Amino acid sequence: MKEIISLTKLFINESLGFSLFFYNQKFNKKEFYKQLFTLIIVPVALIPAFFMYVSLMSATYFGLTMINQTSVFLSIGYIMATVLIIVFGVMYILSEFYFSDNIEELIPLPINQRKLIVAKFLSILVFEYIFTAFIFLPILIIYGVGQGMGLLYVLLSFLVFLTIPVLPLSLITALIMLMMQSASLKGRKDMLQIVFVFIGIAIIFGVQIWFTSQLGSGDEADFQLLMNTMLTNNESFLNIIGYIIPTSFLMAWTLNKITLMSFAWVGALLGITLLSGALMVAIGERVYIKSIVSGQITKKSKKLSGAERSKALGKKSHGAMAVFTMDLRLLLRTPVYFFNNVSIVIIAPLCIWISFAFIEIPPEDLQGMQEFFRGMPILINFLLIAFFVFFGGTSATTATTFSREGKASWLTRMIPVTARDQIVGRTGVAMLIQSLGIFFTIIAIQFIFPLTLSTLLLTVVLGILGSLPILLFGLFMDMNRPLLNWDNPQKAIKNNMNVVITLFVGMAYTGLLIGFSGLLGYFVNSLLGYGVFLLISIGISVVFYRVISNRLETEFLNFE
Amino acid sequence: MLKLEHVSKTYGNKNEKAVDDISFDVYPGEIFGFVGPNGAGKTTTIKMIVSLLAPNSGKITINGIDNQHDILGAKKQFSYVPDNPELFEKIKGIEYLKFMADVYQVAATERQERIEQYLDIFEIKDAVNDPIGSFSHGMKQKLALVGALIHDPQVFILDEPMVGLDPKASFELKKIMRNHCDRGRSVFFSTHVLDVAEKICDRIAIIKKGRIIEVGTMAEIREKAGSQESLENIFLELTE
Numbered sequence: 001m002k003e004i005i006s007l008t009k010l011f012i013n014e015s016l017g018f019s020l021f022f023y024n025q026k027f028n029k030k031e032f033y034k035q036l037f038t039l040i041i042v043p044v045a046l047i048p049a050f051f052m053y054v055s056l057m058s059a060t061y062f063g064l065t066m067i068n069q070t071s072v073f074l075s076i077g078y079i080m081a082t083v084l085i086i087v088f089g090v091m092y093i094l095s096e097f098y099f100s101d102n103i104e105e106l107i108p109l110p111i112n113q114r115k116l117i118v119a120k121f122l123s124i125l126v127f128e129y130i131f132t133a134f135i136f137l138p139i140l141i142i143y144g145v146g147q148g149m150g151l152l153y154v155l156l157s158f159l160v161f162l163t164i165p166v167l168p169l170s171l172i173t174a175l176i177m178l179m180m181q182s183a184s185l186k187g188r189k190d191m192l193q194i195v196f197v198f199i200g201i202a203i204i205f206g207v208q209i210w211f212t213s214q215l216g217s218g219d220e221a222d223f224q225l226l227m228n229t230m231l232t233n234n235e236s237f238l239n240i241i242g243y244i245i246p247t248s249f250l251m252a253w254t255l256n257k258i259t260l261m262s263f264a265w266v267g268a269l270l271g272i273t274l275l276s277g278a279l280m281v282a283i284g285e286r287v288y289i290k291s292i293v294s295g296q297i298t299k300k301s302k303k304l305s306g307a308e309r310s311k312a313l314g315k316k317s318h319g320a321m322a323v324f325t326m327d328l329r330l331l332l333r334t335p336v337y338f339f340n341n342v343s344i345v346i347i348a349p350l351c352i353w354i355s356f357a358f359i360e361i362p363p364e365d366l367q368g369m370q371e372f373f374r375g376m377p378i379l380i381n382f383l384l385i386a387f388f389v390f391f392g393g394t395s396a397t398t399a400t401t402f403s404r405e406g407k408a409s410w411l412t413r414m415i416p417v418t419a420r421d422q423i424v425g426r427t428g429v430a431m432l433i434q435s436l437g438i439f440f441t442i443i444a445i446q447f448i449f450p451l452t453l454s455t456l457l458l459t460v461v462l463g464i465l466g467s468l469p470i471l472l473f474g475l476f477m478d479m480n481r482p483l484l485n486w487d488n489p490q491k492a493i494k495n496n497m498n499v500v501i502t503l504f505v506g507m508a509y510t511g512l513l514i515g516f517s518g519l520l521g522y523f524v525n526s527l528l529g530y531g532v533f534l535l536i537s538i539g540i541s542v543v544f545y546r547v548i549s550n551r552l553e554t555e556f557l558n559f560e
Numbered sequence: 561m562l563k564l565e566h567v568s569k570t571y572g573n574k575n576e577k578a579v580d581d582i583s584f585d586v587y588p589g590e591i592f593g594f595v596g597p598n599g600a601g602k603t604t605t606i607k608m609i610v611s612l613l614a615p616n617s618g619k620i621t622i623n624g625i626d627n628q629h630d631i632l633g634a635k636k637q638f639s640y641v642p643d644n645p646e647l648f649e650k651i652k653g654i655e656y657l658k659f660m661a662d663v664y665q666v667a668a669t670e671r672q673e674r675i676e677q678y679l680d681i682f683e684i685k686d687a688v689n690d691p692i693g694s695f696s697h698g699m700k701q702k703l704a705l706v707g708a709l710i711h712d713p714q715v716f717i718l719d720e721p722m723v724g725l726d727p728k729a730s731f732e733l734k735k736i737m738r739n740h741c742d743r744g745r746s747v748f749f750s751t752h753v754l755d756v757a758e759k760i761c762d763r764i765a766i767i768k769k770g771r772i773i774e775v776g777t778m779a780e781i782r783e784k785a786g787s788q789e790s791l792e793n794i795f796l797e798l799t800e
Contacts (some may be wrong), residue, residue: 027572028571029572157780171566299564301652301689301690301691303686304654304688306676309672309675310672312655312689313654313657313661313671313672313675314668315668316659316661316666316667316668316671317658317662318662319662319665320662322658322659322663325659326651329648329650329655330648330650333651405648407646410642410646411647413612414610414612414638415639416663416664418632554631556611556612557611560607560612
């Protein structure tokens with residue numbers, strides 16, 4: 001047990017970088033204060049989102065009270081927490097078990113592999129408990145307070161809470177281990193990660209589609225109807241998911257009404273949870289270490305002939321093109337970068353398409369909507385511009401551009417590439433991704449709301465130019481405080497405050513700019529609105545370009 | 561070719577200098593060895609030369625270009641291979657080499673000739689289409705060496721180049737270093753392998769606790785030390 005605790009502590013320390021934090025406290029004050037700032041600002045930044053979530057859950061609870069169906073409240077929360085644990089857990093599991101370098105250092109040590117597997121699992125579980133606390137604790141509290149529950153409810157809730165992340169994580173870990181063991185997938189770990197996350201997204205979309213299809217026609221689409229549909233229909237969402245996640249029934253039987261049987265149900269829940277953990281460890285012992293030591297897990301490519309090498313080396317390219325190509329390759333080939341920076345341009349248009357495709361809007365309503373927007377082109381134009389700027393502002397491509405290179409960034413800092421080429425190459429990648437998002441969005445919208453060529457041209461040009469200041473601001477942030485000291489690419493994004501800062505600043509900037517120029521366009525003159533938008537965007541971009549251009553070479557000297 | 565004048569560097573603790581007022585020259589056609597115990601300041605010095613770190617004071621000129629005033633101009637004069645070359649793991653070897661050829665603006669024929677030549681010498685032709693993540697430490701080092709030699713730099717800077725290389729590659733690298741200098745260029749490298757330094761270096765600098773304690777040819781160092789012993793023995797005496 002002592003060994004497991006010590007290994008778990010080691011893995012957590014490695015994930016969070018505690019040792020480096022305390023080292024910096026003594027020897028690198030500047031870096032220490034940066035880390036301290038991050039530690040404080042991240043929870044503070046999440047407070048509004050958390051309060052919004054709690055308010056939403058409270059509203060849901062009161063909605064259910066009105067139709068006398070509070071008993072499904074806990075099930076909704078349980079299912080939601082389980083699905084989210086699976087979706088986010090996949091990344092953590094793959095990172096900790098397969099992408100972390102520490103396993104190669106630990107295998108030669110005389111450590112029982114069962115302890116290694118348990119410790120790795122526990123180190124993930126700690127984070128999942130924190131995550132579950134944010135998602136499920138408010139639900140337990142709202143329900144408990146609403147129902148006037150007593151101490152027994154608190155005790156049973158605590159026991160239920162302990163079980164929540166273990167079951168889905170154990171099963172997913174076991175599944176991943178089995179898949180990674182498969183010889184045909186061994187060289188395709190990146191592809192496997194992409195497949196897993198897409199499965200997770202597909203589940204979320206599946207739920208979304210089910211919800212929207214249950215809503216029926218737009219006129220009746222209100223919350224109570226949805227809930228009634230769910231509760232009265234035997235094939236309802238809760239039942240379907242309940243059969244997929246049977247423990248949700250055990251949880252509901254334990255907590256909905258406290259009786260002596262509640263202890264039996266919670267006992268069963270605890271038993272199943274322990275069994276799932278044991279199953280995962282048993283499978284892990286058979287396949288995990290074996291699959292790690294069985295050899296190379298990166299797929300080998302075919303050998304090149306002299307002519308093929310010549311072709312691959314090609315002719316002399318411009319420095320900006322070299323930076324662009326390298327940055328794009330890293331982005332597309334590293335799954336965690338792909339999902340954080342690129343997937344949004346596929347998912348967001350897909351959301352639009354699904355929202356329209358599965359809600360039956362009566363033709364007269366749709367026609368009315370189209371006429372309304374045609375009567376106020378400035379409204380739809382600025383809405384579209386805002387959406388296109390959103391792709392630039394949310395992808396965090398430039399805000400992590402140097403961070404993504406990690407310890408290999410010495411190369412970027414050593415090569416003789418001008419600041420201009422660095423800016424053009426790196427911003428170019430972000431713009432390419434944004435353009436893809438714009439392209440997919442236009443296709444999604446075109447089915448429902450055909451746009452004229454002039455609208456398309458105007459909104460695309462202004463959307464791309466409008467996001468340029470945000471992209472350059474992201475680059476400016478990452479130039480000033482890159483996160484290079486990581487052992488797992490996930491940290492370059494997930495632990496990077498530049499992403500959060502750029503996102504918030506970008507959203508605030510977009511809101512202000514769109515609001516200001518939109519109002520000018522609406523009340524004064526539409527051309528003036530577009531003109532002001534364009535001028536401000538170009539003006540701020542030029543300022544950022546100059547600042548980065550003048551400082552990049554010097555900042556490279558401060559990267560370590 | 562490479563000139564350091566009164567260069568100093570401190571990290572967190574301002575009272576402790578990692579590099580303390582060091583000065584030396586590396587002349588054209590010269591292999592210059594930089595030796596010293598662990599933590600003496602070798603890597604810090606190299607990082608300041610290759611513009612990965614800024615010195616607190618002093619001046620570094622590479623081929624006559626001040627690396628603090630014309631950073632980009634200075635970068636075009638050298639190439640650098642660190643002791644543990646961390647490269648982009650998801651990129652294929654051939655893509656890395658194309659990138660290096662592009663950023664140093666090497667013409668198509670030259671890049672092809674040089675890459676073919678060095679891939680042959682270091683025997684990584686068959687692996688060059690694989691992702692760098694699948695390479696061993698030694699193979700990464702060989703790839704980094706090929707990438708560094710693509711533009712035929714005026715000054716070739718290496719930090720512990722022999723560590724991780726197999727004997728044949730190590731032998732070939734020494735030959736490349738000598739050929740490089742025979743064409744009027746310079747090589748500056750740090751090493752712990754004193755035998756290698758003694759055999760191939762035209763001049764050597766010994767650094768201890770951030771200060772240069774000896775610099776010169778082997779004959780000059782022996783004369784100053786008043787001993788005809790090997791570099792290893794002199795080094796041990798000087799650094800005790």
